[in-house]
Amino acid sequence: MNILIRLIQIVFLYGFYVAGSWLHDLLHIPLPGSIIGLLLLWGALSTKLLSLKWIETGGHSLLSVLPIFFIPATVAVMNYGHFFAGKGFLLIPITILSTFITMGIASFVSQRIAKQLDKRKESSKCN
């Protein structure tokens, strides 16, 4: 019974993905169907059109094994080995370095601004 509920909920979540993809094609929104589906589901939950309990167990079962759904895409790297032969190999450290810089700056900026916000709130509480 439990598994059946999960499956039905996953089918329901799939419906949001299909709706997102359909909107993507229809309105030429420059976001993929899955992200439009995410926004649709988030909107439905926020406006209480949909109750969290209708999709929560199914959604959590998908999220608990999220990495497996990337495997077919990551295995495709095997077809592009030749691009990284010779000088192209340098593109890998470039990507890694740029990723570090991006992560560092994004984390730093958000963390720093949040700290200032928190401090301001603290001091306004004291006054």
Next chain:
Amino acid sequence: MQLILLTCGFILLTILVYFLMNVLYMKFHQPFLVPIITTTIVIIIILIVFNIPYDTYMIGGQWIDKLLGPAVVSLAIPLYKQRELLKQYIFPILTGVLVGCLTGMVTGVAFAKSLGFSKELALSLLPKSITTPIAMQISAQIGGIPALAAVFVIIAGITGVIFSHYFLTFFKLDSTLGRGIGLGVATHAIGTSKAIEYGEQEASLSSVAMTLSAIFGSLLGPVIAWIFY
């Protein structure tokens, strides 16, 4: 008949390898053992050893790939449950994502260009911090190679999964907000699968960062490309 056998075979192979690699990760808990990387490597080795082309693997693999859509949709759940946190930090989130997204696009192209790589390759590198389908769209739009852009997206994602913990801890960027935003902006959905390990708050921040970054990237990517070329 053979088709059904191949389909079930490759699905089962993927699940089995993932399961085993998950056990390995749970046992040793080393960041370089995360299942997404070990599973990918083991499957690529199996395919190469048995001389199986990627397209044959995808006869089964496509069914797992199809579930990526609803799995990404499910990220709306932590997003919704953590709405108070997101509302409270809306300004630091928006600023961090915008600055990070720009940094990701500019540094990638700048490094590739300064090392003398072709325009086509440099522009394929531009959207590497953005989730695969959008990165492919952006690269096609600005004159890169979409398939290659997808490879850079994966390299960026895997960098985050293996090294983010060491990196963010070393630079004291390991607050909930720092982890969530850093992972989401620089390493998109693959990094978000790592953020889930930290907890629901990190997962929701990372999903928001990934989504916003996709929106900013598709708007600003062409502008960055125009500035460089």
